[in-house]
Amino acid sequence: MTVSKAEIRSGAYYDSVVLMQLQRALSALPGVDDAGVVMGTEANKELLVQVGLSTPELQAAGAEDLVIVVAAQDADAAREALDQVDDLLARRRQDAEQDYRPKSLESAAQMMPNARWVLVSVPGRYAAGVTRQALNLGKSVFLYSDNVSVDDENTVKQTAAEKGLMVMGPDCGTAIINGVGLGFANHTRRGSIGIVAASGTGLQQVSARIHQMGGGITHAIGTGGRDLSTSIGAVTARQGLDLLRRDAATQVIVVISKPPSPKVADELVKEARQARKPVIVNFIGHSTASRRVDNVYFATSFDETAELAVQLASSVPSMDSVSDAEIEAFAPTQRYLRGLFSGGTLAYEALLILQDYLPAVYANIPLKDEFRLEDSLVSQEHTIVDLGEDEFTVGRLHPMMDNDLRIRRLEQEASDPEVAVILLDVVLGYGAHPDPASELAPVIAKARAQAEKAGRYLGVVTVVVGTDEDPQDLKAQVEQLQAAGAHVEMSNEVAVRVAGRLVQALLPKSEIPPLKPVDLDVLHQPLAALNVGLETFNDSLIAQEAQVIHVDWRPPAGGDEKLMSILERMKRS
């Protein structure tokens, strides 16, 4: 019959590696069936009950108490095992203390003044304190610890931002800085893809998949899982994005987070659109209507993210937008887009895509009822009209066959001094007008000339839907429209985005106040770090031939909570 015996130690602090090793050593002792060594939280006590490692006295243990349970073949074996706890702990400590180790972060920092990073993996309740110390020493922090409050996260990130430093975390599992993995990190090829991730295993999965697909990583910056929440406001993600934007070696940027607060997401995407590099955004499982908005690509799965990143890194697409010259040609009165469509679904797609560029677009087939045109015959602000809607086709040919209605409307829109850009579809094929460009091109040319005479510039963007085997002669159609001064695209999406970018450039600018830039040296200098907490992280930096000093950290006041809070208050005042 198995006999369980337990011991509770109050106020004792040991690193979790030590606890795991003690548990394993106890389990291996003669006559011992199983052992448990944990802090006495409710969850841990319940776990002990579940695996048959509980004794009645354990229920008295608190979250700050160390609980040691041994299940043995008899009472003697159990007692003997517990008697060896101190010996086993002492043996462990001896192993670890062969080298000289500084007892405080301050002295470690003096030993390695070029260290720009501090790795913090102490228990959650001590983590914010150690982070503050590191920031005061001018170091950026990789904060692995979890169980850190949102308030503490907010304070340390604000402090960091003011100093031009970063806090990756709390609960930041993974980062790769200048080729060196921090926390849990896969060894990946160096390359041209930079990552900002509010998800440790997400970062690992994407970077490992990138490596497997032949791509490589410049830097991978973790932010902690809550960084993109409203309370934190993506401070670290914004810093990371900005660093990678400025880092010349990074050609493609990946941003990973669980679905963030819509406002925070919105602002981060706005910044990504200014990056002048391809940015792949993966708000995990959060679907977006557009999969690409100019330089920003939206992916939903890790595999897709990695595939896109490798593909874009191997042939970085041109990030050209519409020409500045064209935008400057508009008169100050000109603001609005008017889209006159013959194809209903092309009009609908235009409305969807324009959401990426304009706050509101009115239509006779609006996405939301509040943007329904009061009168389909009269445009309001930005407007898309589907001229093939039932209301226009009673006893009248479809506008793909008869251009009359569209020509009249085009002339009307072009003479409006507030109109900047006109967007048209020209649909070829059987059944359609035999030569639509012959009727539309002269009207476009005339409208543009009249606008010019009135001191305005009229942008005209057209999509031609057709093939080189259509009866209309695709090439001649395109040439006629181009000769009239229209942009001609073969894809509705591309045409709408050109029009969208032109009109978006005329919107009043709304700037997000920038953060103080973090010095690129945090990425570019050979990694040197001070490690406070788990020794395994120290070991893995050594294995990667990075400079590291492990701090022989002990909780302040020997882990006594009351004394600790008094000390903390004294320091702050």
Next chain:
Amino acid sequence: MTVSKAEIRSGAYYDSVVLMQLQRALSALPGVDDAGVVMGTEANKELLVQVGLSTPELQAAGAEDLVIVVAAQDADAAREALDQVDDLLARRRQDAEQDYRPKSLESAAQMMPNARWVLVSVPGRYAAGVTRQALNLGKSVFLYSDNVSVDDENTVKQTAAEKGLMVMGPDCGTAIINGVGLGFANHTRRGSIGIVAASGTGLQQVSARIHQMGGGITHAIGTGGRDLSTSIGAVTARQGLDLLRRDAATQVIVVISKPPSPKVADELVKEARQARKPVIVNFIGHSTASRRVDNVYFATSFDETAELAVQLASSVPSMDSVSDAEIEAFAPTQRYLRGLFSGGTLAYEALLILQDYLPAVYANIPLKDEFRLEDSLVSQEHTIVDLGEDEFTVGRLHPMMDNDLRIRRLEQEASDPEVAVILLDVVLGYGAHPDPASELAPVIAKARAQAEKAGRYLGVVTVVVGTDEDPQDLKAQVEQLQAAGAHVEMSNEVAVRVAGRLVQALLPKSEIPPLKPVDLDVLHQPLAALNVGLETFNDSLIAQEAQVIHVDWRPPAGGDEKLMSILERMKRS
């Protein structure tokens, strides 16, 4: 000064091509500035006012009246122009009536008994009647007309479905049947991509883009824009999908619709998943959490749809699912999936992906609060546990470093007779356990052996997150896990989908009652059609060298609404 004169003709019917030609002929007369020839709907009258073509008496015209307005340099010129209306109309009729044309659909059908299709483009109020006639003659219908009621659409589609016939439309702009374009259609290369579309210009844009990218089309079936609404229930889309599934030449299927009713969309996607061909679904602008579920791909833009289709057609991926043998090995008690994750975001991605396979998955990090585990230590039905959550890591190493907790839970799950599949992540890299497979593989092997002894089959699916440069020796890790009988994948998504398919196969089946199949001959026979309505559609079939007979259709009872409804009632009774 311009003088406008108008004429109103009641009860007269002319096809809209005739009206357009009359308007152009009037505008070209000497002394005439502009002319309008339209049916007297409110929208049309407003349009006339807007272009300065209105006279006070026009306001009396009703929607069934033909309105003719002429703006001329003087009253004489205007009057003279109006005097020529009958001549101009007669001239037009003469041109058109050179060949013998049957006056009724019935006699046309006798002239061309092999015609399987009737093209209907008469004004909306007559369209359902003509469609019923066609169905009674055993013909499928391409119904271009708009302004047809939902009730009429429903009735004709139900009638068609019962007869194994199709009605594409109403408001169906485009179709390509056996290489021949109906309505508005681009001339595209023949190929291996089939399309079902509830959007005319969507179909045109996608088929034109496919052609531009080097791909080709087998058949493109239009459904009309309302087909995927709840009232219609996707009758035509389901028929189309089923036809293309059975059509050997179609290797990739594209389904296009504006965002449909969620229920209808759900059912259509379920049918698509049974197609055993790649199906690309584009519910225009409707975003989905997954971009691919087994053989079904979700695209949001037309360009992306075309790109995917061409890509998949050039290398059709294997549509293999998990092996039937493995599914048959499960005991009848076995039903549930248990995922034990060390990576939080991998667990989260698993929950997202499993939505494609299972109705509900419980978790300690659930997608919806109703699926939160009552106790993280006890699984319920399908369960995913993130063992790296804060609740498990107080004073305990992360499960990426210490396998103890996971091993205990794995043993517990494996002994549950309701558990069918266990899903695990194994995360390699710096900081992680130096040899996780050496601890996990023996436990997996033992659990599988014990299940076998108890007459069960335990499926174990693992994802290994790592690279060949990781310190753990990726190859050895994979081999140990495979030797223990686990599926091993390098992508979390792929691993989760394997697990999902295994467990989904154990769910009770829910079948959608199938529709009567439409004979593949509607696609495979050389296209032969009867055309009722717009002559331009007749002309374009002739241009494409298809067999066609144009019916010299006139509205019943000369367009007299009351008489018409009496006639209709007499026919039905």
